Amino acid sequence: MRKKTFDTVTYIEETAVLLDLKVRDEYIDEVVNNFELIRVIAEVVNEFPLPPEVECAPIFEA
Numbered sequence: 001m002r003k004k005t006f007d008t009v010t011y012i013e014e015t016a017v018l019l020d021l022k023v024r025d026e027y028i029d030e031v032v033n034n035f036e037l038i039r040v041i042a043e044v045v046n047e048f049p050l051p052p053e054v055e056c057a058p059i060f061e062a
Contacts, residue, residue, distance in 0.1 A: 006039060008032050008035045008036055008039070009028075009032055011035070012028070012031055012032060012035060
């Protein structure tokens with residue numbers, strides 16, 4: 001199975017249009033860098049194995 005590639009720039013551009021959000025040209029590189037960092041962190045979290053008996057908590061409290 002091929003791993004899907006994620007095009008961060010396209011995602012940011014299309015999401016900005018949907019949200020009517022203006023991302024200035026001088027900020028786009030840093031926005032892309034931040035999304036790439038978030039993606040890498042999310043991959044680490046999502047790859048962490050959980051045993052089958054672990055259930056999602058319906059309510060999170062601090």
